[in-house]
Amino acid sequence: MNRLSRLSGWHFLLLLIALPVLITLFSLVAAFFNPDLETLSHLVRYVLPDTLLNTLLLVLGVCIASGLLGTSLAWLTAICDFPLRGFFSWALFLPMAIPGYVMAFAFVGLFEFAGPVQSLIRDSGFSSGWFPNVNSYAGVTLVLTLVLYPYIYLLAKNAFQTQGKRSLEVGQSLGLSPRQSFFKVAVPMARPWIVGGLLLVGMETLADFGTVAVFNYDTLTTAIYKSWFSLYSTSAALQLAAVLVLVVAVVVALEKRTRREQRYAQARNLAMRPHKIKLRGWNRLAAVALCGLTFVLAFVLPLYQLLAWSLPEFSVELTAELWSYAKGSLSLATIAVFIVVSLALSMAFIARLHEGMFSYIAVRLSTLGYALPGTVLAVALYVPITYIDHQLQALGVAANTLQGTLVVMMLAYSVRFMAVAYSPLEANFLRVTSSVDLASRSMGISGIKMLYRVHMPMLKTGLLTAIVLVFVDVMKELPITLMTRPFGFNTLAVRVFELTSEGLWERAALPAIVIVLAGLMPVILLISRADAHSRAS
Amino acid sequence: MKQEFSNKSLSLVFLISGLLSLSGCEKTNDLAVNGNDAEQAKSLVVYSSRNEHLIKPVFERYREISGVDIQYATDKAGVLIERLKAEGVNTPADVLITVDAGTLGYAAAQGIFQPLDSKFIRDVVPAHLRDENDFWTGLSLRARTIVYSTERVPPKALSTYAGLGDAQWHNKLCLRTSKKVYNQSLVAMLISEYGEPKAETIVQNWVKNLAIAPTSNDTKVMDAIINGQCDVGIVNTYYFGRLQLKQPDLPLALFWPNQKMAGSGVHINVAGAGILKHSKNAEAAKAFIEWLVTSEAQAIFAGVNQEYPIDPAAEITPSVSAWGQFKASPQSLSNAYKLQPAAVKLMDRVGYK
Numbered sequence: 001m002n003r004l005s006r007l008s009g010w011h012f013l014l015l016l017i018a019l020p021v022l023i024t025l026f027s028l029v030a031a032f033f034n035p036d037l038e039t040l041s042h043l044v045r046y047v048l049p050d051t052l053l054n055t056l057l058l059v060l061g062v063c064i065a066s067g068l069l070g071t072s073l074a075w076l077t078a079i080c081d082f083p084l085r086g087f088f089s090w091a092l093f094l095p096m097a098i099p100g101y102v103m104a105f106a107f108v109g110l111f112e113f114a115g116p117v118q119s120l121i122r123d124s125g126f127s128s129g130w131f132p133n134v135n136s137y138a139g140v141t142l143v144l145t146l147v148l149y150p151y152i153y154l155l156a157k158n159a160f161q162t163q164g165k166r167s168l169e170v171g172q173s174l175g176l177s178p179r180q181s182f183f184k185v186a187v188p189m190a191r192p193w194i195v196g197g198l199l200l201v202g203m204e205t206l207a208d209f210g211t212v213a214v215f216n217y218d219t220l221t222t223a224i225y226k227s228w229f230s231l232y233s234t235s236a237a238l239q240l241a242a243v244l245v246l247v248v249a250v251v252v253a254l255e256k257r258t259r260r261e262q263r264y265a266q267a268r269n270l271a272m273r274p275h276k277i278k279l280r281g282w283n284r285l286a287a288v289a290l291c292g293l294t295f296v297l298a299f300v301l302p303l304y305q306l307l308a309w310s311l312p313e314f315s316v317e318l319t320a321e322l323w324s325y326a327k328g329s330l331s332l333a334t335i336a337v338f339i340v341v342s343l344a345l346s347m348a349f350i351a352r353l354h355e356g357m358f359s360y361i362a363v364r365l366s367t368l369g370y371a372l373p374g375t376v377l378a379v380a381l382y383v384p385i386t387y388i389d390h391q392l393q394a395l396g397v398a399a400n401t402l403q404g405t406l407v408v409m410m411l412a413y414s415v416r417f418m419a420v421a422y423s424p425l426e427a428n429f430l431r432v433t434s435s436v437d438l439a440s441r442s443m444g445i446s447g448i449k450m451l452y453r454v455h456m457p458m459l460k461t462g463l464l465t466a467i468v469l470v471f472v473d474v475m476k477e478l479p480i481t482l483m484t485r486p487f488g489f490n491t492l493a494v495r496v497f498e499l500t501s502e503g504l505w506e507r508a509a510l511p512a513i514v515i516v517l518a519g520l521m522p523v524i525l526l527i528s529r530a531d532a533h534s535r536a537s
Numbered sequence: 538m539k540q541e542f543s544n545k546s547l548s549l550v551f552l553i554s555g556l557l558s559l560s561g562c563e564k565t566n567d568l569a570v571n572g573n574d575a576e577q578a579k580s581l582v583v584y585s586s587r588n589e590h591l592i593k594p595v596f597e598r599y600r601e602i603s604g605v606d607i608q609y610a611t612d613k614a615g616v617l618i619e620r621l622k623a624e625g626v627n628t629p630a631d632v633l634i635t636v637d638a639g640t641l642g643y644a645a646a647q648g649i650f651q652p653l654d655s656k657f658i659r660d661v662v663p664a665h666l667r668d669e670n671d672f673w674t675g676l677s678l679r680a681r682t683i684v685y686s687t688e689r690v691p692p693k694a695l696s697t698y699a700g701l702g703d704a705q706w707h708n709k710l711c712l713r714t715s716k717k718v719y720n721q722s723l724v725a726m727l728i729s730e731y732g733e734p735k736a737e738t739i740v741q742n743w744v745k746n747l748a749i750a751p752t753s754n755d756t757k758v759m760d761a762i763i764n765g766q767c768d769v770g771i772v773n774t775y776y777f778g779r780l781q782l783k784q785p786d787l788p789l790a791l792f793w794p795n796q797k798m799a800g801s802g803v804h805i806n807v808a809g810a811g812i813l814k815h816s817k818n819a820e821a822a823k824a825f826i827e828w829l830v831t832s833e834a835q836a837i838f839a840g841v842n843q844e845y846p847i848d849p850a851a852e853i854t855p856s857v858s859a860w861g862q863f864k865a866s867p868q869s870l871s872n873a874y875k876l877q878p879a880a881v882k883l884m885d886r887v888g889y890k
Contacts, residue, residue, distance in 0.1 A: 039878075046885040113749075114760040135750055214753050216714045216890055229615040230721060230881045232643055232874075379619050386623040399627050483616055487582065487608040487629075490589075498588040498611065503754050503776065 010350050011358055017343050018362045020381065020411045021369055021418070027380035028245065031238035039233040043240075047223050054137075055206065055219040061141040062148060062205045063198050069145065070152025071194055073291060075182055078160035079168075081276035082284045088291040090524060093468075095298035096150035097519035099476040099493065101210030102512045103298075104143045105505060106305035108134055108214055140215040144205055146298035151204075151469065152197035155424055158461050159190035162431055178277050192264055192430055195255055196423035203248060203371035203419065210478070220244055221373045228376075241376045248371040252364055264430040303516065310509035317510040321490075325511060326518050329491040332481065333474040333519075335406070336413045340470050341463070343414055344421035348429050349451045352437075367419035374416065374479030381412050382483065409484040416480060420473055421466040428462025429455070475519040492518065580606045581821055584621065585634040586614035587808055592634065595837050599828060605821060614640045621649045621813065631816035632825065634676070636808045637718045639725065642874030645672035650811035651819065657827045661848045666807055669871040675807030676829050677838040678845035680865065681723050682803050683792040684777055685769045686762050695792045698727065698804070701769060702742025710746040711758045711767040715884040718877075719755075719773060723804050724884060725876035726866060730801055733879065741887040751890050756780065759789060778843035778856060793863035802866040807847065808838075 076082070077089040095103070111117050111134040118128040132138065167189060171181035187194070209221050220240065228237035279287050310317070347366060351359040369377060382403070389402050402408055432455060440446065440454045456463070478493045485494070492515040499508035585592050589611050596607040612620070614635045621628055633649065635641060644650065650672035658667070658674050666675035683695055694705065701710055713720060727736040748767035752758050758770040759780055774791065781787050795801040810829065812822045828834055835846040839854045846853065 042882050042885065046882070108753075112757075113766055114757075114764040119764075213716075216716075216751055216753050218890060222716070226716060226881065229613070230716065230718070231878045234619065375613070375616060379616060379623075382620065383623045386625070386627070389627060390625065393627070400629070403624065403627070404629065479616075482612045483620065485610070487610055494611075495589075498590065502588055502591070503756050503779075504590075 010354055011362075014347065014350050014359060014362045017347050018366045020415045021366050023384045024369065024372070024377060024380045024415050025242075025245065025365065027383055028238050028242035028376075031235045031242065034235050035239065036233045036235045039227055039231050039236040040239070042231075043223060043227060043236065047218075047226065048220075051218045051220055051223045054217060055221075057137065058141060058144070058212075058217070058219060059202050059205050061137070062144045063202050065141060065145040066149035066152055066201050067194065067198050069294065070149040070197060071156045071187065071190075073149070073294060074153050074156035074160055075186065076287050076291065078157045079182075079186070079277055080279050080287060082279045082287040084288060084291070088295065091295055091299070092153055092291060093150045094295075094516075094520060095146055095302075096148075096154075096469075097472050097475065097516045098147060098299070098302055099210070099478075099496070099512070099515065100144060100147045100208060101214055101500070102306070102496065102508075102515075103147050103302050104140070104211045104214035105500070106302040107139070107143050109309075109505070110301065110305050111139075135215055137217070140212060140217045143215075144208065144211055146294075147211070148201045148204055149294075149298075151200045152194060154465050154469065155193040155197040155200075155427065156190055158424060158465050159193035159427065160186060162428070162461060163189055189264060192427040193424075196427050199252060199255070200370065200420060200423055202251075206244060206248065206371050207373045209373055209375070224373055224376060237376065238380065241372060241380075245368050245371055249364065249368055252367075256364075264427075303513070306509040306513050306516075309506045310513060313506045314510060317507050322495075322511060322514060325490050325492045325495050326514055328489055329475050329493065329515065330518055332409070332491060333471045336410060336417070336474040337467050337470050339410050340414050340417050341421045341466050344418055344425055344466060345451075345459075345463070347418075348422060348425045349455065351426075352429055363422070367422050369415035370417065370419035372416070374477070375483075377416055378412055378480045378483040381415060382408065385411070404484075404486060406486075409480065412480040412484055413474060413477070416477070417470050417473055420469045424462040424465035424469070425459065428459045432458050472519045475515055579604060580608065581632060581818060581825055582630045583607055583609040583632045583634055584617045584630045584813075585609055585611050586617055586640070587611070587634050587636055591838075591841050594841055595829070595834055598834070598837060599825060603824075603828070605825065607825075614644070618644050618647055618649065622647060624815075626815045628813065628815050630813050631818050631822040632810055633813055634808065634810045636806075637722060638675075638807055638809070638870035638873040639718060639722050639877040640874070641668065641673045641807070641809045641811070642871060643877075645670065645811065646874065649814055651814045651816070653812060653823065653826065655823055655827055658830060661830045663847075663849060665867060665869040665871075666847060667871075668811075669869065673809045673811035674826065674830065675809045675847045675870070676826075677808050677835065677842075677847055678805050678865075679807075680774045680793075680803045680805050680845065680863070681719055681771060682774060682863075683769060683794050684759060684762065684772045684789055685792055686765075686788060687790050688788050689765075690768050692790070692792055695769070695794065697794045697798060697801075698723070698771070699731070699739045700794070701771070702739050702746060706746045706769060708746065708748045709768040710743060711748055711761045711770040712743060712751050712889075713755055713758055713771070714751040714753060715881070715889040717754075719806065720771075721877050721880045721884070722806050722873055723771070724880035725873055726804050726868060728876050728879055728883070729868060729872075733883065737883050737887060740884060740889055744887055744889050759787075763788060774845075774857070774860065775843040777860075782856075791860050793861065795866070796864050800867065802864040805845075805865045807870060808844070 073092050077085055077092065109115055111131075113128065118131050121128040121131065163186060167185055168181055171185040176184060206219075207221060208219075209225060212219050212222060224237045224240045224244075227233045227240060347363060351363050372380070385402050385408055389400060392401055393399050436454060436458075437450065440450050445453055476493055478497050481491055482494055482497070485491070492511045495511040496508045496515065499505075499511070583592075583596070589609075592609065596609065600606055614637070617633060617635070621630065621633065633644060635644065645668055652671040653674060654671065662674050666678070668674070683698070683701070685692070685695060715721070724736065724740060727739055731739065749761060752761065755772040755776040758772055759777065761767050762770055777789070777791055793803050795803060810826050812819055812826065816822050830847055832846070832848065832851045835848060835851050838844055839846060839857065843854065843857050845857060
């Protein structure tokens with residue numbers, strides 16, 4: 001009895017954290033009670049066969065490409081030593097600050113038939129017929145990879161940095177070359193991080209609308225928007241979204257199952273870091289080339305294109321309002337980081353203390369929001385909230401207690417970005433052996449005190465990763481911000497969207513550049529601190 | 538040492554964040570105060586799917602002349618309509634402004650408007666550009682027409698929208714994606730003119746004639762024609778106008794199709810507005826929408842986006858009238874939304890992406 005009541009307190013808290021997600025999912029499930037069979041049968045016959053295949057190919061392509069790229073870059077910058085390593089170490093994260101559809105437009109603008117690159121080829125008297133078509137599967141996969149690989153890069157780097165010297169040394173003493181120890185020791189031990197990153201990348205790809213729209217590449221999300229906005233069938237849209245979430249839930253559950261029995265705690269404490277492997281000869285050149293090429297493609301080129309666009313319209317957009325948009329973006333991102341990361345931390349902590357089916361399900365559900373197309377999520381959460389508002393009003397509370405307030409916005413952000421904050425924290429918690437908990441309890445440190453005094457210092461890299469990821473993601477976020485912001489409140493992302501949806505790319509370029517810059521400042525600050533921290537130890 | 542160092546960095550971040558969030562909160566408080574003002578008649582709330590830079594100049598001018606302050610939220614039309622349905626009687630909004638007759642018709646069918654009931658609007662706006670049940674009115678006009686290369690296409694080769702499906706345009710046609718509402722409305726017009734089976738053949742022939750995959754926007758269609766990837770395309774007039782402002786010697790021209798076809802003409806569409814059913818300031822909202830169709834407001838609309846005035850008697854901006862006069866389709870826009878899902882499904886069937 002005593003045990004039961006103690007458990008229920010924590011579990012209640014967990015349930016409370018999962019509540020916004022549950023409300024959102026409930027909206028999706030409710031749509032099944034009112035099926036629009038006419039629209040569904042049309043979709044099944046003419047739309048879904050293509051879009052499902054497209055979606056599968058895209059998710060696979062982007063996951064494989066960004067998995068390979070992110071993991072190798074992380075290994076190089078975390079474990080190896082080569083010229084410019086220090087610079088690449090943080091610079092390779094920067095592309096994440098560029099919204100996917102902005103990168104897409106910059107790429108298409110540069111490389112399409114009418115763009116400057118192909119025009120230059122033709123003007124020099126050659127044919128540009130051989131030039132690969134940028135409006136293609138390869139094009140959209142490349143662009144999504146370039147914006148999404150940083151998730152895996154950051155998480156995998158975090159894993160490699162905390163792996164400790166011992167494991168690699170053991171590998172080397174068994175006669176493994178550096179390359180072998182990468183595949184046989186480092187990568188398997190980093191699996192929760194890499195897979196966590198892959199899940200984020202996969203979910204973001206599923207939920208993406210803006211980037212695929214630039215390429216006119218139809219995915220399941222495109223079909224959801226089509227049902228809703230073009231076929232006027234909200235119920236078909238929500239049902240498709242429910243199916244999408246279900247598929248993600250199954251994939252996540254399967255993945256967790258296959259590594260249920262494995263442990264990832266390090267043998268010795270964090271301070272024991274491996275010496276960097278000094279690369280020589282061709283390896284050295286290849287490392288610089290890979291990092292350099294990625295940085296140029298994913299950051300320098302798109303930024304160059306944005307600058308080129310913004311110059312003629314510089315004075316039009318460079319107004320006092322630009323500053324207020326930036327302030328709006330930064331303050332939202334900051335508040336959201338506090339809320340989302342603290343919720344994710346509490347959840348990870350409770351789930352650790354009370355392993356079991358209840359915690360497992362609560363956690364898995366809470367991290368599904370990232371796979372939902374943003375607009376669907378915003379509406380699926382907003383509709384029940386207005387219902388609650390109406391009920392509160394019936395009870396005598398003032399009208400619109402919730403809607404139009406920051407509360408709704410933050411609830412929606414926490415549904416959307418919980419996975420982003422939770423992944424790095426969950427992975428980092430795996431590094432902390434259960435003997436640490438035992439030892440700390442034996443010294444009379446338990447509960448919140450244990451989290452604060454024992455776990456927190458060991459979670460620092462995970463925490464920093466979570467903060468950076470959520471911050472940058474909120475800076476770029478659009479549909480939730482658009483729908484739930486107070487009147488007259490604008491962010492940079494909203495401004496970019498307003499201009500680009502009218503095709504005014506030249507004017508949108510400057511606010512887009514400011515998103516990148518504003519997103520970068522805290523990122524560089526945090527990452528350089530994290531690096532200094534890892535060097536100092 | 539290590540511990541202290543990283544604690545310091547964390548607290549620095551916390552400090553910066555704290556300051557920023559404070560400034561954020563201040564902002565929200567200001568807004569809350571403004572929100573209360575909205576309940577007095579000196580202020581209106583507009584939900585708009587027209588983007589901020591297109592509507593703000595109009596709102597600002599209205600405040601100057603009437604003293605009514607206008608607050609607004611912009612979003613996609615579909616989202617705003619769901620939002621209004623969810624907010625119900627508690628909505629702070631008085632007016633919905635959105636683009637496309639189909640969307641306006643859908644909004645009206647969702648029961649979110651109240652009748653405009655304005656003699657002034659009935660007098661100024663032609664009947665086919667208003668809702669037959671008086672739930673919304675058009676505010677400005679845009680034409681979706683044929684654009685062609687002046688270097689490679691003699692205008693006499695062009696005739697109708699359906700004609701773009703002829704074999705002579707094989708591998709020479711460029712179209713924007715079927716996911717854009719402008720193309721859905723255009724195909725809806727074809728359905729109402731030709732019937733669904735014939736319209737399906739026309740669109741199928743368009744798809745056969747495509748030189749490149751459908752583009753993500755109208756400007757890309759014109760870029761492709763300029764660069765010789767195709768010869769003809771279909772665009773909204775103001776996109777052409779915008780490009781012309783930047784490059785006055787554009788090797789492109791507009792062609793007005795369906796001029797000799799009885800009961801037909803150039804496909805036109807509107808940006809429009811209606812008073813919301815749960816508006817607490819319906820009178821002020823009506824006065825505002827009435828002002829929007831006056832020549833002063835129409836001139837601002839035309840100025841920011843090179844559109845045609847909704848009032849046939851009003852003067853057309855010189856840069857716009859330079860494109861020539863045309864006969865517009867006389868079809869009523871009231872029922873466009875009923876045909877739009879059929880148009881979308883038709884385009885899915887023939888593989889128009």
